[in-house]
Amino acid sequence: MPRISPAVLKLAAITDRRLPYLLRQNNGNISEAKQELRWIKNELSSSRSINMACWLRFNAVPLQYVLKSQPFGPLELSVRPGVLIPRWETEEWCIDLIENLPDNGPDGNFKSLDLCSGSGCIGLSISHARPTYSVSLVEFSSKAIAVLKDNIERLHLRDRNIQCIQADILKNSESIYANEKFNIITCNPPYIPSDEFVKECTTSVKMYEPRLALVADMEFYDNLVKHWIHRTESFVYEVGDIRQCQHVVNGLSHSNQWVTGIKYDSNNKARCVYGYQTASASGVDYGKIFSSFSTDRY
Amino acid sequence: MLSRALRRSFILRYSAIQVRCNSSEALKPKPLHSSLLSRADLYVNELHELENLMSQGGSFDLEKQKQFAKLSTIVDAYSKYKEEIGQYNELQEIIELDPALKDEAEIDMAELLPSLTKTGNILVNKLLPPHPFADKPSILELRPGVGGLEAMIFTQDLLNMYINYANYHRWKWSLISKTDNASGSGVLEAILNIDEPGSYDKLKFEAGVHRVQRVPATESKGRTHTSTAGVIVLPKMGEESESEAYERTFKPDEIRIDVMRASGKGGQHVNTTDSAVRLTHYPSGIVISMQEERSQHRNKAKAFAILRARLAEKERLEKEEKERNARKDQVSTTDRSDKIRTYNFPQNRITDHRCGFTLYDIEGILKGERLDDVIDAMDSFDAEQKSKKLLQDMA
Numbered sequence: 001m002p003r004i005s006p007a008v009l010k011l012a013a014i015t016d017r018r019l020p021y022l023l024r025q026n027n028g029n030i031s032e033a034k035q036e037l038r039w040i041k042n043e044l045s046s047s048r049s050i051n052m053a054c055w056l057r058f059n060a061v062p063l064q065y066v067l068k069s070q071p072f073g074p075l076e077l078s079v080r081p082g083v084l085i086p087r088w089e090t091e092e093w094c095i096d097l098i099e100n101l102p103d104n105g106p107d108g109n110f111k112s113l114d115l116c117s118g119s120g121c122i123g124l125s126i127s128h129a130r131p132t133y134s135v136s137l138v139e140f141s142s143k144a145i146a147v148l149k150d151n152i153e154r155l156h157l158r159d160r161n162i163q164c165i166q167a168d169i170l171k172n173s174e175s176i177y178a179n180e181k182f183n184i185i186t187c188n189p190p191y192i193p194s195d196e197f198v199k200e201c202t203t204s205v206k207m208y209e210p211r212l213a214l215v216a217d218m219e220f221y222d223n224l225v226k227h228w229i230h231r232t233e234s235f236v237y238e239v240g241d242i243r244q245c246q247h248v249v250n251g252l253s254h255s256n257q258w259v260t261g262i263k264y265d266s267n268n269k270a271r272c273v274y275g276y277q278t279a280s281a282s283g284v285d286y287g288k289i290f291s292s293f294s295t296d297r298y
Numbered sequence: 299m300l301s302r303a304l305r306r307s308f309i310l311r312y313s314a315i316q317v318r319c320n321s322s323e324a325l326k327p328k329p330l331h332s333s334l335l336s337r338a339d340l341y342v343n344e345l346h347e348l349e350n351l352m353s354q355g356g357s358f359d360l361e362k363q364k365q366f367a368k369l370s371t372i373v374d375a376y377s378k379y380k381e382e383i384g385q386y387n388e389l390q391e392i393i394e395l396d397p398a399l400k401d402e403a404e405i406d407m408a409e410l411l412p413s414l415t416k417t418g419n420i421l422v423n424k425l426l427p428p429h430p431f432a433d434k435p436s437i438l439e440l441r442p443g444v445g446g447l448e449a450m451i452f453t454q455d456l457l458n459m460y461i462n463y464a465n466y467h468r469w470k471w472s473l474i475s476k477t478d479n480a481s482g483s484g485v486l487e488a489i490l491n492i493d494e495p496g497s498y499d500k501l502k503f504e505a506g507v508h509r510v511q512r513v514p515a516t517e518s519k520g521r522t523h524t525s526t527a528g529v530i531v532l533p534k535m536g537e538e539s540e541s542e543a544y545e546r547t548f549k550p551d552e553i554r555i556d557v558m559r560a561s562g563k564g565g566q567h568v569n570t571t572d573s574a575v576r577l578t579h580y581p582s583g584i585v586i587s588m589q590e591e592r593s594q595h596r597n598k599a600k601a602f603a604i605l606r607a608r609l610a611e612k613e614r615l616e617k618e619e620k621e622r623n624a625r626k627d628q629v630s631t632t633d634r635s636d637k638i639r640t641y642n643f644p645q646n647r648i649t650d651h652r653c654g655f656t657l658y659d660i661e662g663i664l665k666g667e668r669l670d671d672v673i674d675a676m677d678s679f680d681a682e683q684k685s686k687k688l689l690q691d692m693a
Contacts, residue, residue: 030480031477034478035589064569071591071592072593072595085569087566087568087569088593088594089564089565092594095595190566192567196563196567200567201568202570204570240566240567266557267557269563271565
């Protein structure tokens with residue numbers, strides 16, 4: 001963390017006496033700190049709670065936890081400690097995906113499954129944009145499930161076709177929604193290898209976000225290739241590293257039924273691995289759904 | 299001779315409104331051009347048709363209601379004009395034929411003339427083709443010009459003026475983005491969104507360079523400075539709302555979207571709010587940076603809304619330029635002049651340089667309460683210019 005010079009601190013203090021507290025998390029950039037202060041002021045009303053928020057930010061509590069919300073596409077999700085904060089990278093691919101999803105599935109029933117849902121950002125976005133879809137969500141952490149259910153209420157999605165269950169997909173994949181088949185599986189699994197966790201993650205992530213949602217390496221990708229691949233016609237998994245993409249691609253290479261690909265985010269990092277069956281039994285045109293995924297290398 | 303013959307034929311049709319052209323030039327009001335009046339007659343017919351439809355209980359949707367409201371204002375103005383021009387003709391006749399009543403008639407005439415000119419102007423204004431963006435909400439962009447810190451403070455004053463003006467009319471507004479000067483006083487750039495449909499029509503004459511003359515707060519020796527601020531008024535196009543279609547209206551190779559390129563792995567490794575977006579439109583060279591919102595997606599949507607507004611305005615200006623060139627018209631008009639208005643604080647004076655309108659009430663203007671006076675003056679000036687042009691074109 002770079003040292004913040006006293007001159008900058010002083011300059012910040014002249015503008016607003018709470019501003020210096022925000023400098024630490026903004027690498028000493030005054031205009032970013034100001035922006036953050038404005039967001040805080042927009043969300044919180046009393047000066048007491050604003051002061052408190054600045055103090056929490058000084059202690060590296062994520063802004064999203066301080067404000068208890070995070071915009072995700074058109075949605076405003078509630079987030080609390082214990083649930084992973086939706087990232088802009090996820091928002092980006094999720095919006096790209098939804099844009100190309102058909103309005104109605106084959107015989108009016110498009111089944112989507114969202115694993116490791118967390119706050120529900122991906123699954124609920126799909127349900128919000130495509131009311132006719134049946135959306136199933138699976139989440140292991142009980143804290144996250146509580147937030148997820150909260151979000152369903154908050155976003156008035158109660159009447160939609162949404163099921164959510166609490167389960168560990170690494171242990172009982174087969175018994176979750178047993179015998180059901182899906183059109184698409186989306187997942188943002190933990191993907192930070194434990195040796196990377198200390199080295200690469202920012203303090204705020206390490207200290208305040210749930211490790212359960214962050215640390216894992218190939219487990220979930222293995223799980224996909226082993227269990228879920230037989231129950232779906234397409235999938236999108238977020239990844240942290242190109243290795244994880246290759247792992248999935250290699251795992252499916254023996255089968256000529258699957259088309260696989262890698263999606264890059266606007267920061268030019270490998271962000272998703274996706275795949276779909278060449279001949280889908282349901283007659284959905286997956287090539288079209290993933291048309292915006294293949295070319296997105298900046 | 300031909301024109302006289304034509305006029306005859308119009309006298310037959312519009313005997314009530316025809317003005318005699320060969321009498322007392324000094325008192326003669328500008329007669330409206332016959333083709334303008336025939337256009338007005340078309341509207342009258344259209345209104346009758348609509349009324350018939352209504353009386354038969356035909357379906358009456360929103361579009362027709364709008365049309366009906368528009369037509370009835372035109373027809374109202376038209377009938378008032380007809381009535382007054384009729385009075386004018388009668389008086390004229392009396393003056394010519396009846397020496398006994400001449401004096402009284404002239405007094406009446408003096409009263410009638412200003413009102414007749416006014417109604418004529420209103421009618422012409424209504425008959426002129428409406429501005430293509432007249433019913434659009436607006437986006438105002440304000441930037442300081444020359445004058446350093448004082449210009450930034452003046453930009454802030456202007457921003458407050460427009461906000462006050464919107465409040466005064468109870469229009470919904472929001473700040474799309476605002477960059478404050480580092481020292482806390484004044485703005486470097488502000489974009490104000492006014493949601494009221496039709497606000498573009500009101501505010502379109504605000505575009506240009508506003509000049510201020512005053513002793514700035516930053517001045518230690520009491521000297522008067524002159525500084526400027528630039529205002530751009532854009533029509534807000536379409537619905538920005540939740541639609542994801544905003545990107546689709548542009549070809550992918552025309553647009554480049556840059557986001558904060560953080561080093562490191564991104565994704566779950568960091569949780570900072572990197573929502574800043576920069577949008578580049580290659581064909582026009584427009585670049586828009588947006589970082590107001592916590593969500594990249596919303597920043598994108600806002601940036602696209604501004605891009606669409608700027609492109610629409612640009613297109614309109616180019617089209618007007620083309621038309622102007624086609625007419626070979628060198629008269630400077632409202633939308634071309636650069637320095638449009640002066641705010642002189644020591645004299646408590648506001649002067650609009652385009653129409654020469656002066657008002658002595660700085661405070662009322664900056665509160666937004668009397669800005670309408672200036673805007674109305676500008677409006678009638680513009681209508682006059684346009685109708686002149688229209689008549690020239692027809693001649």
